[in-house]
Amino acid sequence: AERTARSRSGSIKKKPAKRVYFYLGLTRYPLIRDVCDSFPGWVECENEEDDWDLCWMDTTINHDRLLGMRGYQRINHFVGINGISRKHNLARNLMRMRRIFPKEYKFFPKTWILPSDAHDFRSQFRTRKPKTFIIKPNSGACGRGIFLIK
Numbered sequence: 001a002e003r004t005a006r007s008r009s010g011s012i013k014k015k016p017a018k019r020v021y022f023y024l025g026l027t028r029y030p031l032i033r034d035v036c037d038s039f040p041g042w043v044e045c046e047n048e049e050d051d052w053d054l055c056w057m058d059t060t061i062n063h064d065r066l067l068g069m070r071g072y073q074r075i076n077h078f079v080g081i082n083g084i085s086r087k088h089n090l091a092r093n094l095m096r097m098r099r100i101f102p103k104e105y106k107f108f109p110k111t112w113i114l115p116s117d118a119h120d121f122r123s124q125f126r127t128r129k130p131k132t133f134i135i136k137p138n139s140g141a142c143g144r145g146i147f148l149i150k
Helices: 030-037 063-067 087-100 118-126
Strands: 002-006 012-016 020-026 042-044 054-057 133-135 147-149
Touching (some): 020 030
Antiparallel strands (some): 002 012
């Protein structure tokens, strides 16, 4: 497989595709393998101990695994990702930013983290106009566990 690039003179030069070694033993999603297999020159590693360039994992990375990585290795997570990947943490961080930058952070709806915000949430039911609320579990994914209440 080859890639093309333009030189400064405008002529097209062909470059051999760079080999990328990827490890997928920490994911259960076949789509990730399909995508990686679609790139020419990409080669799957059998073991995590192999010399991979890219590792895709379904869970967050722990500190020891991060320290064991080489400088060129890449993963699909970063330390502290739970601050935005868990719904309650994302909501808490967005609300914190809204208090500091109210104009810039009005793009998301009023949010309550239950049970800590239960009193404020219940007060929403005292209005005459019925409202619809979206209830989302903290760690759910792919729409599982989401429901509406009125």
